Amino acid sequence: MKWIKFLAKNGYTEQALNLTQILLDISPRLKIKVDIWEYTQAIRDILSTLIKERNFLKFICSLLEKAVKFDKRNVSKNEDFSFIWRPAIEEHPQNIQEDVKNVLVDAVRDAAELLIKENLAGLEEIIAHLESYSYPIFRRIILYLLRRFSEEAQELISKYLTDYHLFSDPHFRHEIYPTITESLPIPFA
Numbered sequence: 001m002k003w004i005k006f007l008a009k010n011g012y013t014e015q016a017l018n019l020t021q022i023l024l025d026i027s028p029r030l031k032i033k034v035d036i037w038e039y040t041q042a043i044r045d046i047l048s049t050l051i052k053e054r055n056f057l058k059f060i061c062s063l064l065e066k067a068v069k070f071d072k073r074n075v076s077k078n079e080d081f082s083f084i085w086r087p088a089i090e091e092h093p094q095n096i097q098e099d100v101k102n103v104l105v106d107a108v109r110d111a112a113e114l115l116i117k118e119n120l121a122g123l124e125e126i127i128a129h130l131e132s133y134s135y136p137i138f139r140r141i142i143l144y145l146l147r148r149f150s151e152e153a154q155e156l157i158s159k160y161l162t163d164y165h166l167f168s169d170p171h172f173r174h175e176i177y178p179t180i181t182e183s184l185p186i187p188f189a
Helices: 002-009 013-024 036-050 054-070 100-117 123-131 136-148 154-161 164-168 170-183
Strands: none
Touching: 002 013, 002 036, 013 036, 013 054, 036 054, 036 100, 054 100, 054 123, 054 136, 100 123, 100 136, 123 136, 123 154, 136 154, 136 170, 154 170, 164 170
């Protein structure tokens, strides 16, 4: 970790990203090079160090996509069963933390939020990037971000809340209803 921070701090961000990729890479059986606690800490440390790098979100998203792809339960490119292994995108007691996929969901969520909060990237840009991935977990993260940044996302919220598929697919149930109730200026009883 110290090497990654040192490289990034001294202007060697490409080398820092390369070293990060080696450290955080996932094997086809969802194996990682360190234990899950160290992996989680590494991602948190690296997130704060490399967040300003444009490719960092892409890198973390590609790791999440790889982890979902390597999960043997997935039978198609458009299915990830994330509503089972990740009940909520936000911090939630039902989320399983001892799992690579969950750690990466946190990392993608936190990186996207930080980029938006720090004005390093716009909400629309982040959402466009997340839309480029086919697994439902990325759409769920989008719904979370729309709810989180609802004041600046009214057009995007309208786009997503008029998508019938989001209401009929169990993947999105946890995120879609809070997005409606917290984001629309309509009082719900």
